[in-house]
Amino acid sequence: TKIISKEIMLQSKLFTKTFREALKDEKSLNSQLLIRAGFVDKLMAGVYSFLPLGFLVLKKIEKIIREEMNKISGQEIFLPTLQPREKWEITKRWKIEEMFKLKNHQGKDFGLGWTHEEVITPLVQKFVKSYKDLPTFAYQIQNKFRDELRSKSGLLRGIEFLMKDLYSFHANEQDLDRYYEKVKKAYFTIFQRCGLGDHTFLTLASGGSFSPYSHEFQTITPFGEDTIYFCQKCKIAVNKEIITREKNQCPNCKSKKLEIKKSIEVGNIFKLQDKFSKPFNFTFIDKDGKRKLVLMGCYGIGLSRLMGTVIEVHHDKKGIIWPKSVAPFDFHLIQLENSKKVKIAAEKLHQNLQKNNYEVLYDDRREKTAGEKFADADLIGIPVRLVVSERTLEKMSVEIKKRNEKEVKLTKLNKIKDIEQDIKL
RNA sequence: CGGGGUAUAGUGUAACGGUAGCACGAGUCCUUUGGGAGGAUUUAGUCUCGGUUCGAAUCCGAGUACCCCGACCA
Numbered sequence: 001t002k003i004i005s006k007e008i009m010l011q012s013k014l015f016t017k018t019f020r021e022a023l024k025d026e027k028s029l030n031s032q033l034l035i036r037a038g039f040v041d042k043l044m045a046g047v048y049s050f051l052p053l054g055f056l057v058l059k060k061i062e063k064i065i066r067e068e069m070n071k072i073s074g075q076e077i078f079l080p081t082l083q084p085r086e087k088w089e090i091t092k093r094w095k096i097e098e099m100f101k102l103k104n105h106q107g108k109d110f111g112l113g114w115t116h117e118e119v120i121t122p123l124v125q126k127f128v129k130s131y132k133d134l135p136t137f138a139y140q141i142q143n144k145f146r147d148e149l150r151s152k153s154g155l156l157r158g159i160e161f162l163m164k165d166l167y168s169f170h171a172n173e174q175d176l177d178r179y180y181e182k183v184k185k186a187y188f189t190i191f192q193r194c195g196l197g198d199h200t201f202l203t204l205a206s207g208g209s210f211s212p213y214s215h216e217f218q219t220i221t222p223f224g225e226d227t228i229y230f231c232q233k234c235k236i237a238v239n240k241e242i243i244t245r246e247k248n249q250c251p252n253c254k255s256k257k258l259e260i261k262k263s264i265e266v267g268n269i270f271k272l273q274d275k276f277s278k279p280f281n282f283t284f285i286d287k288d289g290k291r292k293l294v295l296m297g298c299y300g301i302g303l304s305r306l307m308g309t310v311i312e313v314h315h316d317k318k319g320i321i322w323p324k325s326v327a328p329f330d331f332h333l334i335q336l337e338n339s340k341k342v343k344i345a346a347e348k349l350h351q352n353l354q355k356n357n358y359e360v361l362y363d364d365r366r367e368k369t370a371g372e373k374f375a376d377a378d379l380i381g382i383p384v385r386l387v388v389s390e391r392t393l394e395k396m397s398v399e400i401k402k403r404n405e406k407e408v409k410l411t412k413l414n415k416i417k418d419i420e421q422d423i424k425l
Numbered sequence: 426c427g428g429g430g431u432a433u434a435g436u437g438u439a440a441c442g443g444u445a446g447c448a449c450g451a452g453u454c455c456u457u458u459g460g461g462a463g464g465a466u467u468u469a470g471u472c473u474c475g476g477u478u479c480g481a482a483u484c485c486g487a488g489u490a491c492c493c494c495g496a497c498c499a
Contacts, residue, residue: 020449020461021437025491045491098498115499149426149497157498207499214499225498270499298499337458371460378460389459399459
């Protein structure tokens with residue numbers, strides 16, 4: 001609550017407004033709803049600004065991810081986006097077209113970070129000399145840039161996007177394997193906490209040039225751009241890109257009864273092995289006194305994509321339905337009429353909720369009809385709507401309605417405990 | 426990058442090659458107040474450049490932007 005300015009909490013002061021209609025150039029559901037509700041603005045194809053409401057959601061997601069990364073010993077760092085050509089020549093990845101490249105006025109080449117192995121490997125190398133320094137884990141949450149041939153689907157594939165990347169460094173393969181499984185678990189926790197748990201499944205995918213496999217976390221939704229072959233029994237999937245190689249069977253039970261589903265890749269984890277330590281000659285002295293290559297893993301989650309995915313999964317005709325954990329606010333308090341009586345009661349409730357550490361978007365004094373306020377609330381999608389009006393005040397009550405339910409309920413105005421009881425989600 | 430589509434006011438949409446209109450929004454006033462209310466009034470627009478034509482939002486060419494399909498996607 002402390003980090004939110006008063007202006008954001010009062011809807012009359014919030015500088016963004018809702019739009020009644022979707023923009024004609026926005027076809028994807030997530031960007032349509034996010035733009036209409038005032039969470040994001042599109043600067044150009046694949047590049048979005050995060051407005052007050054959207055930034056709050058992004059920060060909620062970031063907090064969840066940060067907590068889970070810290071739990072598995074991640075140390076948060078902040079890395080440069082502007083990167084010198086030389087590092088990328090070492091790994092022979094300067095030629096990759098996905099990287100935005102630019103020159104300074106002296107003609108020196110730079111690339112914008114689309115991933116950070118070329119920065120973090122030599123960085124950690126400066127400090128890690130012995131097996132005693134291993135394993136170690138560092139992560140960053142930053143904007144990355146990818147010169148996609150075609151950005152699309154709103155937040156699902158941007159050319160500038162927010163991403164968390166965790167990098168792990170190990171003395172041996174067993175340690176890498178052990179940690180890899182640990183991250184897998186943490187990832188499930190993250191997607192669970194973000195409200196995607198029921199739709200997100202581990203998926204076997206191509207490991208690129210350095211590993212037979214990688215694991216993706218795929219959220220099943222009708223508008224996903226990936227295709228996976230899903231085993232209902234084992235709750236595991238195989239990405240279409242390697243299904244033939246996997247002989248069209250479930251990697252677990254070997255069943256061939258796989259369902260073809262559209263899905264969104266919300267996370268991807270890789271065992272990098274010595275792919276990057278080798279070109280940088282990142283070695284350490286092991287217990288046996290021998291010099292060995294450090295083994296690495298990398299683990300990514302696109303936060304902005306995750307935000308878009310949440311909407312693809314949680315919405316209805318009227319708008320967004322935020323899971324409680326990533327909603328911009330806990331309550332949307334609507335003061336239906338602007339009479340003195342209603343105003344005083346609503347303000348008091350607002351303060352009371354704040355005192356109890358709830359985050360509240362307070363539709364305080366806008367001269368709008370009830371229908372419009374309700375429509376705005378449905379579009380914005382805060383989990384619980386509270387209405388204070390002449391009608392509810394006749395019973396000294398506040399009306400409570402959950403965004404994902406139809407029923408409304410009246411509760412005594414001054415009993416926060418009762419309100420809490422009623423909103424148990 | 427290949428293919429397709431679109432471009433008119435802040436937003437959405439009309440206008441045969443011949444006066445750029447409507448709705449929403451925004452401003453002012455009045456009436457309203459439990460699901461985008463009503464009336465009056467104001468505001469604001471043809472993506473850019475070039476061509477055809479007496480005359481172009483409309484036809485032609487180029488450019489740009491955006492969207493979609495595909496390819497690509499650590």
